[in-house]
Amino acid sequence: MFQPASLKGDSPxxxxxxxxxxxxxxxxxxxxxxxxxxxIFEYSYITLLWNDGFFLIFFLLIPxxxxxxxxxxxxxxxxxxxxxxxxxNLFYNPVEGVFSRNLDDKNYLFWNLRxxxxxxxxxxxxxxxxxxxxxxxxxxxxxxxIGKKGICxxxxxxxEFVNVGKxxxxxxxxxxxxxxxEQDKFILKKIIIDDDVLIGAKCIxxxxxxxxxxxxxxxxxxTNIDDILLEDSIYIGHPAKLxxxx
Amino acid sequence: xQNTDIPQFxxxxxxxxGVYKTPFTFILIIQLYFGCLVLLALNLWYYNxxxxxxxxxxxxxxxxxxQFWEWILLPMNIYGNILLFAFSIILFSAGVFKILNxxxxxxxxxxxxxxxxxxxxxxxxxxxxxxIWLARALPLPWIDIIVYRLFGVRIGKNVVAxxxxxxxxxxxxxxxxxxxxxxxxFSHLIYQDKIIIKKVKIGKTCIVGPQTIISPGTILEDGAxxxxxxxxxxxxxxxxxxxxxxxxxSMTFPIQSIEESQQKADRVKGTSIxxxxxxxxxxxxx
Numbered sequence: 001m002f003q004p005a006s007l008k009g010d011s012p013x014x015x016x017x018x019x020x021x022x023x024x025x026x027x028x029x030x031x032x033x034x035x036x037x038x039x040i041f042e043y044s045y046i047t048l049l050w051n052d053g054f055f056l057i058f059f060l061l062i063p064x065x066x067x068x069x070x071x072x073x074x075x076x077x078x079x080x081x082x083x084x085x086x087x088x089n090l091f092y093n094p095v096e097g098v099f100s101r102n103l104d105d106k107n108y109l110f111w112n113l114r115x116x117x118x119x120x121x122x123x124x125x126x127x128x129x130x131x132x133x134x135x136x137x138x139x140x141x142x143x144x145x146i147g148k149k150g151i152c153x154x155x156x157x158x159x160e161f162v163n164v165g166k167x168x169x170x171x172x173x174x175x176x177x178x179x180x181x182e183q184d185k186f187i188l189k190k191i192i193i194d195d196d197v198l199i200g201a202k203c204i205x206x207x208x209x210x211x212x213x214x215x216x217x218x219x220x221x222x223t224n225i226d227d228i229l230l231e232d233s234i235y236i237g238h239p240a241k242l243x244x245x246x
Numbered sequence: 247x248q249n250t251d252i253p254q255f256x257x258x259x260x261x262x263x264g265v266y267k268t269p270f271t272f273i274l275i276i277q278l279y280f281g282c283l284v285l286l287a288l289n290l291w292y293y294n295x296x297x298x299x300x301x302x303x304x305x306x307x308x309x310x311x312x313q314f315w316e317w318i319l320l321p322m323n324i325y326g327n328i329l330l331f332a333f334s335i336i337l338f339s340a341g342v343f344k345i346l347n348x349x350x351x352x353x354x355x356x357x358x359x360x361x362x363x364x365x366x367x368x369x370x371x372x373x374x375x376x377x378i379w380l381a382r383a384l385p386l387p388w389i390d391i392i393v394y395r396l397f398g399v400r401i402g403k404n405v406v407a408x409x410x411x412x413x414x415x416x417x418x419x420x421x422x423x424x425x426x427x428x429x430x431x432f433s434h435l436i437y438q439d440k441i442i443i444k445k446v447k448i449g450k451t452c453i454v455g456p457q458t459i460i461s462p463g464t465i466l467e468d469g470a471x472x473x474x475x476x477x478x479x480x481x482x483x484x485x486x487x488x489x490x491x492x493x494x495x496s497m498t499f500p501i502q503s504i505e506e507s508q509q510k511a512d513r514v515k516g517t518s519i520x521x522x523x524x525x526x527x528x529x530x531x532x
Contacts, residue, residue, distance in 0.1 A: 055306075062286070063279045129376065129383075169438070173430065198437070201261075218261075219259075219261065219459055238493065243259070
């Protein structure tokens with residue numbers, strides 16, 4: 001979908017301010033490394049085709065060159081960030097729970113680190129002009145399970161602790177948050193969304209919600225923390241309540 | 247009024263607008279290829295000249311005279327190419343859009359997944375996807391309105407439609423209307439395997455507040471104001487010269503002048519402060 005610039009952003013991954021500058025090198029390393037395959041590709045393209053008799057082919061293949069370049073940048077960004085993520089997970093494995101929001105807490109520290117590592121691939125996929133290999137493709141590499149035949153490319157989905165089933169429609173500009181920050185507490189809880197669920201536009205799904213099969217969440221509503229939405233029912237409101245049939 | 251043959255939709259909840267990826271999505275590659283070919287045809291002689299100036303060789307056999315001052319044109323050439331690329335793709339896909347409309351004229355109603363209408367709405371969406379992206383990426387603020395006008399959205403004079411999602415068919419926006427950030431104007435909704443299409447009409451001098459959703463079938467009369475963070479139900483009718491607020495819209499307020507509302511606020515403030523002072527003097531806390 002063609003979305004406005006404000007919806008083009010990557011998924012919500014706030015990074016602690018006291019932390020940002022200290023670990024900026026991680027972010028810069030991924031950017032630097034991800035450009036290397038692109039440079040190799042461009043170099044080989046020019047050296048192979050910029051010869052006598054091949055000039056016309058050189059120019060005619062430029063559109064495909066652009067297409068491949070954009071997707072190559074995205075793929076290499078994913079590759080290097082996943083590499084660093086696996087190393088980080090060896091040091092500390094992500095766990096669900098309620099923690100204190102303090103950089104001395106290992107859970108909070110490593111959550112921030114993971115966010116800083118995921119930022120560049122999510123940004124490149126979000127600002128990609130083509131509808132292929134978007135949001136959902138990248139999130140699958142970070143361990144988010146997203147089923148087939150869905151619509152979720154112009155919504156914000158947290159990059160961990162999210163399970164989305166088959167044939168799920170997630171509306172325009174809605175957010176799935178698997179984390180929450182409250183005063184000095186930090187919450188990480190899994191969101192489970194079963195098959196055939198429909199989430200309307202501009203909804204907010206809070207951490208710990210479990211949406212059962214065929215449930216519908218109407219537009220512009222939000223769920224509470226640890227909510228369970230029943231099977232084959234309609235939910236409306238702030239926060240979402242069951243709509244009873246008349 | 248004009249759609250008496252279509253039955254009123256009974257909708258339990260408001261969903262969202264969106265499209266699936268279909269094989270027709272590959273029209274994007276054709277659009278990209280067309281834009282690049284236009285650039286190539288118009289720029290080849292110029293870059294041939296520059297190449298000749300650099301290396302004294304040329305990749306085209308018939309060399310034009312390479313002059314030194316041609317380097318000065320390079321910045322202009324780059325800016326011109328960006329505009330040329332965007333406009334050629336926009337015009338090309340407008341042509342494709344017209345052909346699609348001829349093949350299957352857009353209709354209002356409820357359609358099942360896999361039907362002809364369903365297919366053609368998807369096709370129309372994918373033809374518009376790339377031009378709108380380009381228009382939003384260009385630094386000219388009025389360009390996306392022009393693109394919307396080319397693709398069947400009726401937008402009047404002096405309309406502010408800076409940032410927000412607007413469906414590319416069955417939307418009418420009158421003169422001097424203002425839309426804010428993060429709005430969604432939907433003329434179609436998806437319900438798992440069905441889509442509902444209905445016309446949206448926004449009158450003259452309306453204001454659509456930020457973070458709002460306008461569902462299909464809504465009519466905003468001239469001068470109506472939709473408050474921030476509210477949304478309209480399907481087939482809702484908002485009367486003119488009033489402020490409408492609610493999720494979904496349920497309350498209306500009269501439009502006041504600034505002086506009037508200021509006076510009201512002062513009055514409320516004054517009374518509350520006087521009461522507080524009285525309470526404190528009498529020794530009543532809380």
